[in-house]
Amino acid sequence: MFVNIQLKGLVGFIAFLSIFSACKSVEDHTLDEREIVHRLQDELTQVIIYDVFTPPVAGRIYAYTSLAGYEAIRWKDSTSVSLAAKMNGFAPMPLPQPGKTYNFTLAYVKAFSDMAMKVIFSKDSLNRYVNEVLENYKQKLPKEEYENSIAFGSAVADSVGKRAKDDHYLISRSKPKYLGSEEPGKWRPTAPDYLDGVEFCWNEIHPFILDSTGQFLPPPPPAYSMDSNSTFYNMAREVLEVQQNLTQEQKDIAKFWDDNPFVIEHAGHLMFGTKKITPGGHWMGIAAIAARQSNAGEVKTALTYSLTATALFDAFISCWDAKYKWSYVRPITVIHQYWDKGWQPILQTPPFPEYTSGHSTITASAATVLTKLYGDNFAFNDTSDLRYIGMQRKFQSFNKAAEECSVSRLYGGIHYRLSVDEGAAAGKKVGNLVLQKTGL
Numbered sequence: 439m440f441v442n443i444q445l446k447g448l449v450g451f452i453a454f455l456s457i458f459s460a461c462k463s464v465e466d467h468t469l470d471e472r473e474i475v476h477r478l479q480d481e482l483t484q485v486i487i488y489d490v491f492t493p494p495v496a497g498r499i500y501a502y503t504s505l506a507g508y509e510a511i512r513w514k515d516s517t518s519v520s521l522a523a524k525m526n527g528f529a530p531m532p533l534p535q536p537g538k539t540y541n542f543t544l545a546y547v548k549a550f551s552d553m554a555m556k557v558i559f560s561k562d563s564l565n566r567y568v569n570e571v572l573e574n575y576k577q578k579l580p581k582e583e584y585e586n587s588i589a590f591g592s593a594v595a596d597s598v599g600k601r602a603k604d605d606h607y608l609i610s611r612s613k614p615k616y617l618g619s620e621e622p623g624k625w626r627p628t629a630p631d632y633l634d635g636v637e638f639c640w641n642e643i644h645p646f647i648l649d650s651t652g653q654f655l656p657p658p659p660p661a662y663s664m665d666s667n668s669t670f671y672n673m674a675r676e677v678l679e680v681q682q683n684l685t686q687e688q689k690d691i692a693k694f695w696d697d698n699p700f701v702i703e704h705a706g707h708l709m710f711g712t713k714k715i716t717p718g719g720h721w722m723g724i725a726a727i728a729a730r731q732s733n734a735g736e737v738k739t740a741l742t743y744s745l746t747a748t749a750l751f752d753a754f755i756s757c758w759d760a761k762y763k764w765s766y767v768r769p770i771t772v773i774h775q776y777w778d779k780g781w782q783p784i785l786q787t788p789p790f791p792e793y794t795s796g797h798s799t800i801t802a803s804a805a806t807v808l809t810k811l812y813g814d815n816f817a818f819n820d821t822s823d824l825r826y827i828g829m830q831r832k833f834q835s836f837n838k839a840a841e842e843c844s845v846s847r848l849y850g851g852i853h854y855r856l857s858v859d860e861g862a863a864a865g866k867k868v869g870n871l872v873l874q875k876t877g878l
Contacts, residue, residue, distance in 0.1 A: 469574055471543040471736045476726055478507070478550050479743055481564045483719050489559045490699055493796065494637045494754040496716040498607065499557045500743075501646060501751035506598040507550035508744040510591045514542040515737040521744055524876050525646045528601050532593040539583045540590055543736055544575045548591025549598075556599045605644040613639050618765060618791075623662025623670075625765045625791035629774070629782070633789035641759035645752045647872050651759040654867040656860040659766050659793045664776060673854040677769040678777060681784065681851045688849045689784060694829050695720070695797065695846035696785050714826045717797050718750040721804040723822025724839065728812045738811075745807045745872060753803035753868045757796050757861060766793035769851060783851025795853045798844035798861030799868070805840035806869025810878055812836075840865075 482503060486496045505522060509531045512518035522528040534540055551568040555561055576584055616635035618626035627633055641651040648654075660669040684692075697717040715723065725746040729739040769792070773781050790796075809816070814835055821830045833839040844862045847853035 472739055475736050475739045481567050482554055485558050485560055485564055487713050492636050493716045494640045497718040497751045497754045500722055500747035502602050503550050503553045504744040504747040506553035506595045507546045508740040510549035510594045511542045511546035511737055511740045518737055521876055529597055531597055538586045541579055541587045544587040545591035547571050548588050549594040552592055552595035553598055606642045610639050623767050625767055628768050628770050628787045636790045638762050643755055645755045646748050647875050648752050651755050654756050654864045656760055656794055656864050659764055674769055674772045678773055691846045692784055692850035694831055695843045720822050727818050728808055732812055742811055746804050749803040749807045749869050749872045750800050753800040753865050756868055757794055757799040760794050761791040764793050765791045768792045785850030785852050787852045793857045794861035795847050795858045797847050798858040799865040801840040801843040802862040802865030803869035805836035806866050807872055808836040810873050
């Protein structure tokens, strides 16, 4: 866009300089390449919130888009290596052609956004930002370099997208509903909305790193028994007793880590939904904080997002394998049946089996990867949820954050202590495998 300005003496010249300076400032900000990487991730998170994707599906979206972006931008750093080459089921990624010039951050934008369009529904808001960035690059770069970069990013997205088409996700969309069982000790839909089980065949999705979905299967949970001397009875009683004696700090911890993407609120005869980030989205936010706080360049930032998303994706698959293998009963079902029909946990029980805790599994996996990338004593202020629930918390390390997240599910009244402990143990194994197989 061109603006014709007629200069009239010194006043007109000063006005021209002011306009030119302002335009240049906006352009420079738009092309801050680290912020482009961050902004694309944030725009994707907003789409995931708007479309209300389930936590496992959100994890899949983050994994594919972040990987596509990384595989395009990694060529900006000659020491970076392909992650896809070390993962399950990916064809060799496209290579830049010798003798051609590229802007690999622009290629990142194209690869990330093209891949996102293959796995999301609502595309307008992301497209608006992407089109702004593309137009800015188009004005800045030589035509040949611009076109080379666009073509390369598109080729990377197509390659990653082929794997996404064959990972069993589309087949999983046609599965029948899972309504659990009335058998004692087995999961069944829970109050207040009695929804069917979410993503009950998620263990059929092909993982990026795991050799098999059951590679880190936790030990079987305790046998169901309402004998007052049994392990199960005492686990269930602990949930009730913890809820009855919660401190304000414990309530705050439970609320901070809730990350239920769609809580259905009830007010008399009215029902309405509240949207928030998913558990995986919360940890992608922590990854953003780590990269920004350490002043990571755009390649390491892209690597951070991709490895964190991979850890989340495979941890979801591992956990969901355990959940539906044992289809373990939720505390609310037991407490309603035996002790208090009117009892409600402070968090809304999510609609899938109890053992093990998904939060505990994915957070331990993500924290393991982030600790490797940024260190064991990386103190940070977690503002990931600030715009959604108005809360933030400070942590001395990623592992401390993961530990608090894990126990928050006991405080929330939706998990037994054993389930959060075993979930965390499995999640650490997944995270370590991600590091081992990617060579970090």
